[in-house]
Amino acid sequence: MPPAEKCRTRYGAYKYAALHLLLARWLRNHATANQYCYVTLGGTELKDCQSVHFIDPRMMGSAVSFETGRDRLGFAVANAASLATCGVTVTVQNADIFDFRRVSEEPHLFFFDFEGICAFGDYYLKFADMFLNGQLREQDTFFITSYLGRNPGWRKVMNEFDAQFRILGITDVEQKKVSYQRAHPSFTIYSALSHANMQTDIQVNCIGCVEYRDTSPMGVYGYVVGTGSTEFERFIRESPYYHANRGIAARI
Ligand SMILES: C[S@@+](CC[C@H](N)C(=O)[O-])C[C@H]1O[C@@H](n2cnc3c(N)ncnc32)[C@H](O)[C@@H]1O
Numbered sequence: 001m002p003p004a005e006k007c008r009t010r011y012g013a014y015k016y017a018a019l020h021l022l023l024a025r026w027l028r029n030h031a032t033a034n035q036y037c038y039v040t041l042g043g044t045e046l047k048d049c050q051s052v053h054f055i056d057p058r059m060m061g062s063a064v065s066f067e068t069g070r071d072r073l074g075f076a077v078a079n080a081a082s083l084a085t086c087g088v089t090v091t092v093q094n095a096d097i098f099d100f101r102r103v104s105e106e107p108h109l110f111f112f113d114f115e116g117i118c119a120f121g122d123y124y125l126k127f128a129d130m131f132l133n134g135q136l137r138e139q140d141t142f143f144i145t146s147y148l149g150r151n152p153g154w155r156k157v158m159n160e161f162d163a164q165f166r167i168l169g170i171t172d173v174e175q176k177k178v179s180y181q182r183a184h185p186s187f188t189i190y191s192a193l194s195h196a197n198m199q200t201d202i203q204v205n206c207i208g209c210v211e212y213r214d215t216s217p218m219g220v221y222g223y224v225v226g227t228g229s230t231e232f233e234r235f236i237r238e239s240p241y242y243h244a245n246r247g248i249a250a251r252i
Contacts, residue, residue: 014214016047016051018218019220025208030207032107032139036106038052038062039066039108040066040111046076061106065091067092107140110140111143113145119187123192125192127188145218146218146221148218157177168236179236179252182241183206186239190230199229201229202227203230204225204226205223207240
């Protein structure tokens with residue numbers, strides 16, 4: 001394989017099975033508008049864009065895919081050009097998805113298809129900015145992918161989320177590990193809302209988490225934004241959980 005080919009974002013069926021489960025759950029229970037603007041990290045292959053378009057082109061009334069990887073950008077642009085010949089229009093932007101700026105009032109569907117862990121560092125600040133500047137707002141939906149493999153060290157996890165585990169009344173170490181896997185992006189999102197001081201301004205619900213194994217163990221988590229307020233314990237506990245191998249599991 002030529003070196004450039006190695007940087008392509010190619011995944012197996014489990015990733016898309018997980019994504020499609022979550023999409024199906026969202027469409028059946030939560031999607032309200034006919035038309036959405038689709039904002040994604042489509043990688044080099046834009047495969048999620050193809051799925052969304054196949055399900056219903058109105059879910060991507062407009063579509064933009066962000067790509068910061070210089071080695072990946074050319075492939076993404078070429079794939080976008082090829083998809084355009086099939087009627088699938090995706091604009092590829094060489095920028096950070098957190099710099100996204102809305103150009104339409106329509107509800108947006110975001111796919112933050114990260115390769116790493118959506119916790120620690122400054123993720124909560126980036127999401128806080130998106131809430132504060134109205135880039136993520138009521139009627140929007142967002143999916144987050146997060147890495148579930150080698151954690152940054154259980155000690156670090158326990159320290160980082162000590163306050164969250166206390167609020168949830170979780171003291172058992174194994175239960176803490178399970179909760180981390182099922183909810184760490186939700187911890188990040190709630191921290192973002194707190195940092196933005198917007199917990200009482202909008203209601204964010206986690207519509208589900210699907211854990212799967214592709215090139216590595218991953219989880220995909222879905223969120224809808226509505227009116228009302230977001231209470232931490234309800235936000236964490238009401239999320240249904242599905243494991244690709246073990247099936248449906250009890251809630252936290
Ligand atoms: C997991 S891959 C995307 C796979 C794609 N969604 C699919 O279904 O085939 C994530 C891509 O987003 C890029 N990326 C990660 N974080 C980003 C960010 N904050 N802004 C822009 N691009 C980012 C990575 O370089 C990578 O190409």
